[in-house]
Amino acid sequence: MxxxxxxxxxxxxxxxxxxxxxxxxxxxxxxxxxxxxxxxxxxxxxxxxxxxxxxxxxxxxxxxxxxxxxxxxxxxxxxxxxxxxxxxxxxxxxxxxxxxxxxxxxxxxxxxKAALRRLITSMYRHTQILLGRGAGVAEIAAAKAAIADLDTETNRRKQGFQNMAELIRNEAGGGPRAYLVPTPESIGIPWPWLKMTDAIGGMRAGQVICVSAGTGVGKTTFGCAAIAHAAAQGHCTAILTTEMSSQEQTIKIMCQRAGVNLHRWMEGKATRQDQDAVAAVVHTHLPSRIYVDEREQVTPAMMDAALTALKHDPPAVVMVDYFQLMESGLRTGDVNREQHLAHVSRQMKRLARKHKTCFLVLSQVNDSGSTRESKALENDATVIILLERQEGGAMKVKFRKSRFSARSDMYLGFDGATGLFFEADNT
The missing domain is CATH 1.10.860.10 (DNAb Helicase; Chain A)
Structure with a gap:
C-alpha cells in the first residue's frame, strides 16, 4: 500500500x-x-x-x-x-x-517528468537499503553511483547564464589552456581541398552549411565529395535524399572515389579496369561509414527520428539533398511555401546542435543567385557556399557567408566525367 x-x-x-x-x-x-x-x-x-x-x-x-x-x-x-x-x-x-x-x-x-520520477524512485529505494540493517561501504557507493548517473541524465543540458571566468577555469578540469586551445572538434572535419579548409575551417558540429548552385552545376557531386572524404577520415556520415535513390548515391560516390567515368558505368560500358577500381573502393571501410536514407518526403521530425536511430554511431556530417524538396510538417493551408521552408531551416539549426552534427544542405538558387523560395536558410546558415561553373570546366567557389572566412572566393578544377574536384589556381 x-x-x-x-x-x-x-x-x-x-x-x-x-x-x-x-x-x-x-x-x-x-x-x-x-x-x-x-x-x-x-x-x-x-x-x-x-x-x-x-x-x-x-x-x-x-x-x-x-x-x-x-x-x-x-x-x-x-x-x-x-x-x-x-x-x-x-x-x-x-x-x-x-x-x-x-x-x-x-x-x-x-x-x-520521467527523469524526476527515476531520480526520486532511485533515491527512495537506496534510502530504504541504507536504513536497513547491514548497509555498509558497498551500499553507500552503489547509491552514490546510481544517483550520480541519474543526475547527469536529468541535467544533460546546461541552462541559463554562465559566468565566463568559471567556464574557463572549470572546463573538464583542465583549466584555461584546456578550454582556450583549439581541439580537433572545434577545428572541424577538413574539406577534401586544403585551400577550402584554410579559407573557412572544417565542418564543425552544430553548423548548418549551405551549398547552393544552379541546376546541373554539380552541388550533389560537391556534397558527395565532402561526405566521402569525411568518411575516409573515419567519421560517420549520412545522406538524407529525396533527389536520388540510395543506389544512385552509392554508385556516384564509389565511382567518384575510384576516379571512374560515372556515365560509362551507368550505361553498362565499364571496363575491367573500372570494375577493379570500384571494387577496391567498395572493399575499404568507406561504405561502412556512410549511411543513406532515401525518402519520398523529408521533414525535420523525420530527420530527428532518423538521427536518433543512429545514436549508436552518430554521424558527424549529414548531407541533405536538397533543401527545396523538404517539407515542414506544418498544415498545408496555414502557411505559404516560404514559411514552410523557414520552419525547416530553423529546425535544422536546432537539430544540428541537438545531435552535435554538421548539416551540409544543398540548395537551388534563383536567377539572382539567392536561395530559391527562402531567405531564412541564408540567415540561419553558418556558412553559405555558392558554386559557379566557369568556362573550361573550372568551378568558382564563393564564400557568401562564413564566420571564419579568410577570402571571398576560390577556384577548384572539375572533371565532369568522374565527378572529381581538385585543387586549382585562382584564375
Missing part, C-alpha cells in the same frame, strides 16, 4: 501525455516520429498510456497505417484494449486536440 501511494505521488503531466499520444494518432506521419525520437516508454506515467505508446511504436515499425480505428483494432487483436483503458479512453486521446506547432516542447516536458 505504501509503495502504491509513493508511486501515485510522483511527478507527472498526464494531460501532456494525452496531448502527445493524441497528436501522434491524429497525424502519425509528422507527429509520431517526434514523439518516438524524444520520448521513451517510461516518459508516460500511467500504464494505459505506456501500452498505447508501445503499440504505436510497434505499428510504426511494421509500417501499418495509424489512426484511431487502426489503433483500436491493433489493441483489440493483441488483447490489450482493456489495458489501454478501453475503447472510450483510446478514442478520447485525439478528441478536441488543438493545432500543435511545438510538439517537441511537450515531449521535453514528459522527458523531464
Amino acid at each position: 505504501k509503495e502504491l501511494e509513493f508511486e501515485q505521488g510522483l511527478p507527472n503531466a498526464v494531460d501532456v501525455e494525452r496531448l502527445a499520444l493524441g497528436s501522434a494518432i491524429m497525424d502519425s506521419v509528422n507527429n509520431l516520429p517526434v514523439v518516438m525520437a524524444l520520448c521513451r516508454e517510461d516518459c508516460f506515467s500511467t500504464s494505459q498510456h505506456q501500452v498505447v505508446f508501445r503499440t504505436l511504436c510497434e505499428m510504426s515499425a511494421a509500417e501499418k497505417a495509424i489512426d484511431r480505428i487502426t489503433v483500436l483494432r491493433e489493441l483489440h487483436e493483441q488483447g490489450k484494449l482493456d489495458l489501454a483503458g478501453g475503447p472510450a479512453k483510446v478514442v478520447d486521446l485525439d478528441t478536441g486536440l488543438p493545432e500543435i506547432y511545438s510538439l517537441d516542447a511537450y515531449c521535453e516536458i514528459l522527458a523531464e
Whole structure:
C-alpha cells in the first residue's frame, strides 16, 4: 500500500501525455516520429498510456497505417484494449486536440517528468537499503553511483547564464589552456581541398552549411565529395535524399572515389579496369561509414527520428539533398511555401546542435543567385557556399557567408566525367 501511494505521488503531466499520444494518432506521419525520437516508454506515467505508446511504436515499425480505428483494432487483436483503458479512453486521446506547432516542447516536458520520477524512485529505494540493517561501504557507493548517473541524465543540458571566468577555469578540469586551445572538434572535419579548409575551417558540429548552385552545376557531386572524404577520415556520415535513390548515391560516390567515368558505368560500358577500381573502393571501410536514407518526403521530425536511430554511431556530417524538396510538417493551408521552408531551416539549426552534427544542405538558387523560395536558410546558415561553373570546366567557389572566412572566393578544377574536384589556381 505504501509503495502504491509513493508511486501515485510522483511527478507527472498526464494531460501532456494525452496531448502527445493524441497528436501522434491524429497525424502519425509528422507527429509520431517526434514523439518516438524524444520520448521513451517510461516518459508516460500511467500504464494505459505506456501500452498505447508501445503499440504505436510497434505499428510504426511494421509500417501499418495509424489512426484511431487502426489503433483500436491493433489493441483489440493483441488483447490489450482493456489495458489501454478501453475503447472510450483510446478514442478520447485525439478528441478536441488543438493545432500543435511545438510538439517537441511537450515531449521535453514528459522527458523531464520521467527523469524526476527515476531520480526520486532511485533515491527512495537506496534510502530504504541504507536504513536497513547491514548497509555498509558497498551500499553507500552503489547509491552514490546510481544517483550520480541519474543526475547527469536529468541535467544533460546546461541552462541559463554562465559566468565566463568559471567556464574557463572549470572546463573538464583542465583549466584555461584546456578550454582556450583549439581541439580537433572545434577545428572541424577538413574539406577534401586544403585551400577550402584554410579559407573557412572544417565542418564543425552544430553548423548548418549551405551549398547552393544552379541546376546541373554539380552541388550533389560537391556534397558527395565532402561526405566521402569525411568518411575516409573515419567519421560517420549520412545522406538524407529525396533527389536520388540510395543506389544512385552509392554508385556516384564509389565511382567518384575510384576516379571512374560515372556515365560509362551507368550505361553498362565499364571496363575491367573500372570494375577493379570500384571494387577496391567498395572493399575499404568507406561504405561502412556512410549511411543513406532515401525518402519520398523529408521533414525535420523525420530527420530527428532518423538521427536518433543512429545514436549508436552518430554521424558527424549529414548531407541533405536538397533543401527545396523538404517539407515542414506544418498544415498545408496555414502557411505559404516560404514559411514552410523557414520552419525547416530553423529546425535544422536546432537539430544540428541537438545531435552535435554538421548539416551540409544543398540548395537551388534563383536567377539572382539567392536561395530559391527562402531567405531564412541564408540567415540561419553558418556558412553559405555558392558554386559557379566557369568556362573550361573550372568551378568558382564563393564564400557568401562564413564566420571564419579568410577570402571571398576560390577556384577548384572539375572533371565532369568522374565527378572529381581538385585543387586549382585562382584564375
